[in-house]
Amino acid sequence: MITIGIAGGTGSGKTTVVRKIIESLPEGEVALLPQDSYYKDSSHIPPEERQFINFDHPDAFDWELLSTHLRMLREGRSVERPTYSYLTCTRLPETVHIEPRDVILIEGIMALCDEGLRSQMDLKVFVDADSDERLIRVINRDIVERGRTVEKVMERYTRVLKPMHQQFIEPTKRYADLIVPQGGNNRIAIDILTMFIEKNLNLTK
Numbered sequence: 423m424i425t426i427g428i429a430g431g432t433g434s435g436k437t438t439v440v441r442k443i444i445e446s447l448p449e450g451e452v453a454l455l456p457q458d459s460y461y462k463d464s465s466h467i468p469p470e471e472r473q474f475i476n477f478d479h480p481d482a483f484d485w486e487l488l489s490t491h492l493r494m495l496r497e498g499r500s501v502e503r504p505t506y507s508y509l510t511c512t513r514l515p516e517t518v519h520i521e522p523r524d525v526i527l528i529e530g531i532m533a534l535c536d537e538g539l540r541s542q543m544d545l546k547v548f549v550d551a552d553s554d555e556r557l558i559r560v561i562n563r564d565i566v567e568r569g570r571t572v573e574k575v576m577e578r579y580t581r582v583l584k585p586m587h588q589q590f591i592e593p594t595k596r597y598a599d600l601i602v603p604q605g606g607n608n609r610i611a612i613d614i615l616t617m618f619i620e621k622n623l624n625l626t627k
Contacts, residue, residue: 424622425496425526425542426615429533429594430549431587432478433559435605439549439615440529442606446616453495453523457530460488461506463513472511478531478586485536488528492542495522524623534594545618548598551605553584 430436444452462484464472476482484504491501502517528539534546561575570578595601602611 423496423522423524423526424544424619425492425528426545426547426619427533427540427543428527428529428547428549429531429535429591429598430602430605431551431553431591432531432583433555433563434549434551435559435602435607436529436531436549438606439547439602439612440527442612443525443527443615443619446612447525447619451523452525452527453520455488455491455495455503455520455526455528457483457488457528457533459504459506459518460484460530461511461513465510465512467511469510475511476582476586478582478590480532480535480590483530483532485539489536489538489542491520492526492528492539495520495526496542498522525619531591532594534597535590540597544622545600546598547600547602547615548595549602549605550595551603555605 428436428440440454444454460483461477462482464475467475487504491503494501500519500521503520505514505516505518506512507514528543534540534548540546561572565572565575600611600615602608602615604611606612
């Protein structure tokens with residue numbers, strides 16, 4: 423079994439990197455823990471106040487639950503991964519059943535932020551991308567998937583995303599064993615990651 427953490431700024435291409443890794447490996451080889459699923463539940467906060475939650479701050483995540491689930495998977499036990507709604511900013515009652523697999527991926531903007539989580543990783547990856555490219559992806563994603571206007575996306579980027587990236591996300595690059603520039607478009611980096619996984623699984627099986 424091998425555990426890999428994949429971090430990087432919002433819109434850097436982390437999800438694409440993860441998808442290409444999964445596609446390059448045999449079906450059923452990967453268990454995925456997206457950090458977005460582990461946002462703290464905000465159902466106790468009045469709906470009109472939830473829009474002010476800073477989702478790009480470490481305090482927004484349930485680190486204890488994520489670390490526990492990762493540890494359980496590494497011990498060969500299945501977990502019930504939570505699901506989170508960006509529309510209501512609440513944790514949904516439905517969960518996703520995750521079985522332990524040979525490869526465990528933890529993907530999220532702050533996947534390398536927590537020391538306890540990092541200590542369980544065999545490989546730490548930081549997906550890097552130009553800030554302008556990340557902004558374009560954020561605009562496209564938030565308009566289509568989260569129902570935000572261009573004005574709201576730009577205001578949030580300036581007020582929250584950019585300063586939080588500089589304060590909390592960019593510094594975690596120093597923990598990375600591998601930095602992937604150009605996100606999911608970096609075919610060579612994806613190939614290197616895949617070869618690393620296959621080599622280590624052959625050694626541990």
